[in-house]
Amino acid sequence: xxxxxxxxxxxxxxxxxxxxxxxxxxxxxxxxxxxxxxxxxxxxxxxxxxxxxxxxxxxxxxxxxxxxxxxxxxxxxxxxxxxxxxxxxxxxxxxxxxxxxxxxxxxxxxxxxxxxxxxxxxxxxxxxxxxxxxxxxxxxxxxxxxxxxxxxxxxxxxxxxxxxxxxxxxxxxxxxxxxxxxxxxxxxxxxxxxxxxxxxxxxxxxxxxxxxxxxxxxxxxxxxxxxxxxxxxxxxxxxxxxxxxxxxxxxxxxxxxxxxxxxxxxxxxxxxxxxxxxxxxxxxxxxxxxxxxxxxxxxxxxxxxxxxxxxxxxxxxxxxxx
Amino acid sequence: xxxxxxxxxxxxxxxxxxxxxxxxxxxxxxxxxxxxxxxxxxxxxxxxxxxxxxxxxxxxxxxxxxxxxxxxxxxxxxxxxxxxxxxxxxxxxxxxxxxxxxxxxxxxxxxxxxxxxxxxxxxxxxxxxxxxxxxxxxxxxxxxxxxxxxxxxxxxxxxxxxxxxxxxxxxxxxxxxxxxxxxxxxxxxxxxxxxxxxxxxxxxxxxxxxxxxxxxxxxxxxxxxxxxxxxxxxxxxxxxxxxxxxxxxxxxxxxxxxxxxxxxxxxxxxxxxxxxxxxxxxxxxxxxxxxxxxxxxxxxxxxxxxxxxxxxxxxxxxxxxxxxxxxxxxxxxxxxxxx
Numbered sequence: 001x002x003x004x005x006x007x008x009x010x011x012x013x014x015x016x017x018x019x020x021x022x023x024x025x026x027x028x029x030x031x032x033x034x035x036x037x038x039x040x041x042x043x044x045x046x047x048x049x050x051x052x053x054x055x056x057x058x059x060x061x062x063x064x065x066x067x068x069x070x071x072x073x074x075x076x077x078x079x080x081x082x083x084x085x086x087x088x089x090x091x092x093x094x095x096x097x098x099x100x101x102x103x104x105x106x107x108x109x110x111x112x113x114x115x116x117x118x119x120x121x122x123x124x125x126x127x128x129x130x131x132x133x134x135x136x137x138x139x140x141x142x143x144x145x146x147x148x149x150x151x152x153x154x155x156x157x158x159x160x161x162x163x164x165x166x167x168x169x170x171x172x173x174x175x176x177x178x179x180x181x182x183x184x185x186x187x188x189x190x191x192x193x194x195x196x197x198x199x200x201x202x203x204x205x206x207x208x209x210x211x212x213x214x215x216x217x218x219x220x221x222x223x224x225x226x227x228x229x230x231x232x233x234x235x236x237x238x239x240x241x242x243x244x245x246x247x248x249x250x251x252x253x254x255x256x257x258x259x260x261x262x263x264x265x266x267x268x269x270x271x272x273x274x275x276x277x278x279x280x281x282x283x284x285x286x287x288x289x290x291x292x293x294x295x296x297x298x299x300x301x302x303x304x305x306x307x308x309x310x311x312x313x314x315x316x317x318x319x320x321x322x
Numbered sequence: 323x324x325x326x327x328x329x330x331x332x333x334x335x336x337x338x339x340x341x342x343x344x345x346x347x348x349x350x351x352x353x354x355x356x357x358x359x360x361x362x363x364x365x366x367x368x369x370x371x372x373x374x375x376x377x378x379x380x381x382x383x384x385x386x387x388x389x390x391x392x393x394x395x396x397x398x399x400x401x402x403x404x405x406x407x408x409x410x411x412x413x414x415x416x417x418x419x420x421x422x423x424x425x426x427x428x429x430x431x432x433x434x435x436x437x438x439x440x441x442x443x444x445x446x447x448x449x450x451x452x453x454x455x456x457x458x459x460x461x462x463x464x465x466x467x468x469x470x471x472x473x474x475x476x477x478x479x480x481x482x483x484x485x486x487x488x489x490x491x492x493x494x495x496x497x498x499x500x501x502x503x504x505x506x507x508x509x510x511x512x513x514x515x516x517x518x519x520x521x522x523x524x525x526x527x528x529x530x531x532x533x534x535x536x537x538x539x540x541x542x543x544x545x546x547x548x549x550x551x552x553x554x555x556x557x558x559x560x561x562x563x564x565x566x567x568x569x570x571x572x573x574x575x576x577x578x579x580x581x582x583x584x585x586x587x588x589x590x591x592x593x594x595x596x597x598x599x600x601x602x603x604x605x606x607x608x609x610x611x612x613x614x615x616x617x618x619x620x621x622x623x624x625x626x627x628x629x630x631x632x633x634x635x636x637x638x639x640x641x642x643x644x645x646x647x648x649x650x651x652x653x654x655x656x657x658x659x660x661x
Contacts, residue, residue, distance in 0.1 A: 216585060217585040
């Protein structure tokens with residue numbers, strides 16, 4: 001394995017819940033609760049989980065788009081949670097993000113040239129001529145045409161808009177891109193185009209991705225390693241083939257068995273989970289999954305399981321593997 | 323299969339907009355038999371939702387209107403039915419559930435209120451009886467603490483629970499056909515599995531015909547008996563679920579299945595259909611899929627293909643299956659397509 005580009009240690013993000021007459025703090029939502037992982041240079045780390053599990057908050061906290069409550073995020077051996085705003089802004093040149101909704105993440109009043117060119121301007125490319133050239137280059141890289149530069153976002157289809165978002169993220173030759181559900185708003189036939197584009201770009205520019213999604217087959221397709229989140233915690237992390245063939249955590253097992261497969265011959269044994277995901281403002285004690293877990297034991301409701309390596313590079317947080 | 327309960331015949335639903343007439347549903351025909359689950363699949367804008375809304379006469383009008391065609395439900399043509407008659411049918415003989423359970427429940431009324439309204443609309447029952455029925459229905463769809471939930475408001479329930487309430491409401495008058503428009507798209511996979519399981523049980527126990535509108539081929543594989551594939555307002559292929567997924571005939575279906583990332587297989591490169599879903603317009607000549615099709619030949623651009631037979635109860639809207647098509651042009655492409 002190559003060297004880690006990003007190290008996340010005990011990352012936490014709690015949101016305060018305010019209430020009462022004086023708007024005092026009455027509780028906390030533990031959106032991300034003690035998450036630890038590393039990302040190696042050139043790899044794609046997938047993060048999956050259901051809505052509300054904290055995967056998007058994790059992505060944003062890594063870039064400090066949401067200020068983490070506690071923990072350490074080391075990018076190239078530098079703890080970025082300690083940086084001041086100015087240093088952080090400079091650093092964002094190397095860390096970019098692609099958002100889920102290509103409709104909402106592009107300013108409708110700006111031309112594509114302005115959208116893609118703005119990060120260049122912010123990071124010091126003052127010459128308009130140079131910027132124009134670079135924008136055209138970028139558009140070709142993501143499979144659009146140079147003449148698209150003068151158009152507005154509404155003139156593009158969803159897939160094309162996502163390409164614009166990718167071009168914007170690539171503008172300053174970043175090292176790490178956080179992709180927050182980049183294909184979930186797209187149709188299947190367009191989704192595969194974007195996934196292929198993203199893996200081509202990774203090879204071409206030696207990028208590192210953190211790929212956040214809820215679709216398990218998409219994550220499997222694109223990632224090298226996959227982490228599974230539940231209620232703000234990482235419950236399992238392993239190489240993707242290992243994780244999909246030999247899932248250890250009962251939640252991962254249930255999640256994988258719940259995915260409908262487009263093949264009438266593959267009707268596997270389905271683990272149907274009872275109930276809903278508990279509220280993160282009042283998470284269960286002990287293991288967060290014990291309320292729905294088919295294999296829950298007495299200890300699960302009392303002691304939080306530790307997230308540790310069970311076998312080679314396969315991390316899991318479950319008392320079954322103590 | 324037994325008797326046909328719902329049959330669409332050459333349905334045309336057009337939208338009359340400022341920028342011209344848009345044939346959102348352009349000659350759609352298919353059948354639903356009693357107790358059968360029929361899937362309608364396609365990407366956004368292919369007309370699958372408008373088809374389902376047309377059946378219930380819920381297409382917003384203006385700008386939309388059913389221009390021609392028949393919707394035969396039992397012995398009646400719903401395309402011609404009066405609004406009064408439709409009100410008797412909706413929620414009673416044909417019910418519908420929608421994608422977003424939050425927006426389809428009224429936030430100002432309790433769950434019980436809304437269920438009771440639906441029941442009393444179609445059944446002669448006192449409020450008390452209706453409430454008892456409502457609680458029974460909530461039990462049927464697996465809602466815990468159903469006697470408390472009847473007095474709660476929609477915001478107090480989770481997404482999966484709300485969709486269960488919608489299903490309870492839709493099933494409360496024991497309909498013969500249930501139209502489910504993307505019922506699980508807004509839900510997480512583990513909750514989706516619960517809801518699909520529930521729908522399958524209801525289908526078996528009550529012998530309800532289900533028309534399942536979805537873009538997810540995985541859901542189709544789990545649920546459906548037969549599948550109708552739509553593209554740009556037209557049916558492009560029809561067959562049993564096994565035939566469609568294992569041996570797709572139309573190049574579009576084939577491309578769609580190949581472009582899905584498979585969870586059980588390893589592959590490096592995903593297949594992708596070039597281009598994007600076209601906007602439908604009146605002027606269009608030739609096969610709608612031709613510009614994106616790798617097998618397209620001259621005829622595809624100049625002539626509209628019809629639905630050709632491609633086996634027993636199977637059809638494909640593609641010239642490759644036209645028996646009159648010169649052997650030469652078709653044969654090598656077809657062998658290629660089958661390999």
